[in-house]
Amino acid sequence: MTTIDTERLVIRPWEDADAADALAIYGDEQVTRWLSPVMSRVPDVTAMRLLLQKWQENGDPAPAGHWAVVRRDTSQLVGGVGLLHLPPWQGDLELAWQLAPTAWGHGYAAEAGSALVRWAMHQGNVDEVFAVVRPDNTRGAATAQRIGMEWIGETDKYHDLNLHLYRIRHYDLSYR
Numbered sequence: 001m002t003t004i005d006t007e008r009l010v011i012r013p014w015e016d017a018d019a020a021d022a023l024a025i026y027g028d029e030q031v032t033r034w035l036s037p038v039m040s041r042v043p044d045v046t047a048m049r050l051l052l053q054k055w056q057e058n059g060d061p062a063p064a065g066h067w068a069v070v071r072r073d074t075s076q077l078v079g080g081v082g083l084l085h086l087p088p089w090q091g092d093l094e095l096a097w098q099l100a101p102t103a104w105g106h107g108y109a110a111e112a113g114s115a116l117v118r119w120a121m122h123q124g125n126v127d128e129v130f131a132v133v134r135p136d137n138t139r140g141a142a143t144a145q146r147i148g149m150e151w152i153g154e155t156d157k158y159h160d161l162n163l164h165l166y167r168i169r170h171y172d173l174s175y176r
Contacts, residue, residue: 002062002123006115009108010070011081014056018068019049021077025100026051034137035098036159060085063120064093069112078103081112083120086130086158093120094158095129097143104139110146117147121170128170132163141166148172 004011014022025031026042042048055066069079079099086092095117097109113131120126131149133140141151141164149166156162 002119004067004115004119005072006111008072009078009112009115010072011067011112011115012070014052014066014068014080016049016052016056018077019045019052022052022068022080023048024102025077025079025098028101030101031098034134034140035096036132036134036161036163063123063126067116069097069099069108071108078108079112081109081116083116083126083129086132088157092158093126093129095131095147095149107146109143113143113147117168118173121173126170129168131166132158132161133166135162135164 003013023042023045026039026048029041032039032041042051058065064083064085066080066082068077069081070077079097082096084094084096086094095113097113099109117129120129131140131144131147132155133144135154144166145151147168149168152165152167154162155165
């Protein structure tokens with residue numbers, strides 16, 4: 001998997017050693033309650049390590065995958081991003097982001113998400129990427145918009161949930 005550098009962040013593959021820090025993200029209900037599909041809070045470091053191993057062994061071809069988001073200046077793990085195939089037909093690609101609550105409000109999700117989208121479109125021959133956001137998740141909607149995604153409507157196509165759908169196309173990158 002590729003490592004992507006931004007001004008403030010390093011987006012890199014997950015490592016087993018990340019389990020304890022990742023638990024601060026995926027073990028926090030403030031984070032997991034917004035995920036689609038619904039993801040239960042990871043209960044402990046052992047379960048987190050197993051989830052990271054599953055993500056590392058993911059057989060999806062690039063550019064799909066999960067990455068850790070690390071602050072460049074401190075090497076602190078602050079979140080995760082992913083490009084995931086959306087059900088039901090796995091044809092659409094979703095950008096997903098999760099940050100530790102202590103990292104909220106600094107623009108890390110938008111910075112990491114934007115970098116991952118650009119990499120996927122320039123290196124992975126991806127024409128468009130979607131984000132699905134729960135209707136009450138105003139922070140998630142604002143992040144999608146900061147990434148440059150446009151709201152295209154509501155849908156129940158994915159995960160059997162009513163979700164707001166955002167999209168960015170390769171064409172849109174030339175105007176940013």
